[in-house]
Amino acid sequence: MEEIQTERILGFFEAIQNNEISFWLGAIIGFALIFVVRAGLHTGLKKIISQERTRLFLETLVNWVTLFVLIVYFLTYFSETSFIYQTLFVFGETQITVFLILTVLFAIVLAVKFSKAVREYVLPTVYDKYGLDRGLQASMNTFFHYFIITMAILISLSSIGFNLTSLTVFASVLGVGIGFGLQNVMSNFISGLIILFERPIRVGDRVIIDDTIADVEEIKIRATVVRTRVNERMIIPNSYFLEEKFVNRSYADTRLRIPVEVGVSYGSDVELVKQLLFESVYELREESWPNIVDRPEPRVFFEGFGDSALDFTVWFWIDSQSDEREFTIPSDLRFKIFRKFAENDIEIPFPQRDVHLISNDK
Template sequence: MAILEGWLEYLNEAGITYWLGGIAGLISILVVRSILKKVGKRLIQSERWQVLWKAFVNWTTLFVLVVYLLSYLSNTPWLYETLFTFGDTRVTIFLILAVLFVVIVAIRFSNAVKKHVLPSVYSRYELDRGMQATFNTLFQYVVVALAILIALSSLGFNLTSLTVFASVLGVGIGFGLQNIMSNFISGLIILFERPVKVGDRIIIDGTIADVEEIKMRATIVRTRANERMIIPNSFFLEEKFINRSYADTRLRISVEVGVAYDSDVHLVKKLIEESIKELNEETWHNILTDPEPRVFFENFGESSLDFKVWFWIDQQTDEREFRIPSDLRFKLFEKFNAHDIEIPFPQRDLHLIQQEKPE
């Protein structure tokens, strides 16, 4: 018994019991969190209410952990020791931890609002996907910025000290951060001016891609091969690119076909128009009648009379852009065969000249 008391006295003098007690408290909070989650999973049948209960438990646990740590470490001198002076403000470990905590809470709060609250607002006002992404990004920026400013002012941080930081940042930008800041500001301009937005179909260096996400520094686009391209935001303000969805989501599709020289050109034109009309009525209701399809007798080719048809679809998707022209070619092939209209292929006539051998 004396040996045990001796060990306890030694641990107490070394400060180990203090930290072991703190760790035991943390473990207890996490165990209670795990139990509450399991109880909620068993008692709550609705999936939606399970998600809400899980979020409530997580948020409550985070709050309890922070309050517990701050109260438990309140008598710890090193937590409030000055690391350095920023302007007129003493920066301590407590200040840094408090700001980090506020930032994490602000980010989680904004993510929760974006996930559970804003979608109902968007559906009510029928906002498009690009506008939703813009509002989501701006909302998160504003929430985090306000949270940091409120936290700093509440903790006694002199906000005028930020002028020192601004001057230091200005020097940093001049020596190597100009590219990062340029892309960040370009991202803000993109969000407000919207030369490109989430959901747009763009063409960059001949590659067709869909905009998936506009981040602080770069924009992520997905190609038709399901590859992701990471493009700096400044590219969309400084370089040329094609935005197919900028003002109109419609797309004009062109299909070419050649027929034999002895074909009835008026019948060919009629069959092409009938094929598009039937395709619209039977399968693809996305083919527009305004603007109406147009058939052109384009050229007298080497082996064929060349025709071209233009028609419009209501929205640009890979399925419509590729399958509709393919289905139209199938239908044209069947109609031309039914009316004995030949689709020729290149032919060459060879004339062999036999030369007599000299005697």
């Protein structure tokens, strides 16, 4: 009797094991448990560790371990199933299976995470050691990211027996596509590579595109992202920077010359006006804006005789470009010039016309 019950129990469990629903339910429960443990570890790290950099490093480590466990669990759980090795289609001489696709996807995910970790925790130390500028850092990060992903795909394909010569078929198809419909895409792609090597623009440069001043935020493979003064983003195709005319204010020198124009009434002492303009620049530099440089020196020009005023322009240079300096410094200088002119009885006239009436009385 006991043997019969034991056989029934074993048969019941075998039926459950062979049941497709229970198989997928077990897979889902297993994946869910892994993510629950991961979430618990993240919550514990936030409560225990207060230092942000250490916590972020440990959270990244937890994510790596979680991904590794997911891959091992998946391959172990589905290793005896037939569908994972079933041929979906044939590419060249290679049979494409679910296992091959998942292997490539896992390799790409690992490569992306590895690239991100190196770019966040390793490369910044190298950049600081050798004093590399921001633009070169962005270029090296981009190259490193795509190099790691490409190598991961090639290594994963070759390790599972994928015939890399089959890619020649894809290359020929891609060549035909480029010839007919992908000229612009490939042009921008190649232009992006040239920009990263030749560097006519760099991340952080201030450029003028169609009379719009913007800062370069990111140089991608196909397009460049720039930020305007009103915090709008413009997506510019990379080929634009090789084929069109634009201004790069930061290309060779980050300094910027700023002109401030002012008019004084006829009859003013022009030598005194010149002296007051120089004093205004020098005092502003000493009081609040050391960003005004000594070389080149400020210069004052007597521009001309206007309809209502004598026109002067004062030139000065600032050490680097930013919205705060480019607009705030000239504004502060105008306030100071206005006060100095008022203290020295220099009049800033408004437009006026003299009307002469001729009488025709006989």
